[in-house]
Amino acid sequence: MYTLLSGFYNYLTQKEEYNVLIIGLDNAGKTTLLERIKSIFMGVAGLSPDRIAPTVGLNIGRIEVNSSRIKFWDLGGQRDLQSIWQRYYSDCHAIVFVVDSTDGRRLEECKDTFETIITNDLVEGVPILMLANKQDLPNALRVEEIKEVFNKIAVKLGARDSRVLPVSALEGNGVREAIDWMIKRLQRNKLNRPPLYR
Structure with missing residues (x-):
């Protein structure tokens, strides 16, 4: 009886779990972005930007939003x-x-790297969110200028959900809106990429 009740409780309390890759060229601000996401959605203080070293390998962060866990x-x-x-x-x-x-x-190198990613069969149909980071700095290119470079390969995105948004991972501007957009696309893409249930 305990096993049945325990199994039923686990079924009722399980959440959808999604895995999201944060990638880009070195020094783009990926780890700062991850720390900002954790601070916004989990209410925890992230690492101070001056303590963030270049990532060698992998950093993992988790947040919970409604009935979903995002890793x-x-x-x-x-x-x-x-x-x-x-x-x-x-x-x-x-x-x-x-x-x-x-x-x-390095924008051309960035475009070439992005093209390699989106043409890989293993990410077919996966939503892509491009973040134009460091928008708080005076020498930052506007989103329109970045899009102009990437428009050459936009057709290779196909019919998948994709968007380019301006953010400042350091100051947090635009980060919540960007992640909210992504979470909606994860839910919308459930048939193509089913979540894990844990």
Whole structure:
């Protein structure tokens, strides 16, 4: 009887769990973004920006929103680490691609990296959220300028949900709106990429 009640309780209390990749070139602000997401949605103080070192490997963060758990995988963006990204593609439900808006010199490299991601069969149909980070800085490119570079490959996104939004991970501007957009797309894409239940 206990096993039956315990199983029923677990069924009633389980939540949908989604895995979201945070990727982009090194120094784009991915880990700062993850820390900001945790502070906004979990009410915990994240790491101070001056204590965030370049990611070598993986950082993991979790938030709970309504009946869903979102697990973020923040992967290192150095060129020699980008080869491990695809190991996570088949298990992810969405991708957050972070662009350093102040680094116009590497925008073409950023576009090429993004194209490699979206043309991989393992992420077919996965929602893509591109964040133009560091919008708080005076030398940041506007979203329209970034879109102009990426428009050359936009057709390769296909019919999947995608969006480009301006954010400042450091100050938190636009982060809640961006994650709210992503969570709606995770729910909408359940048939294509079913969540885990835990």
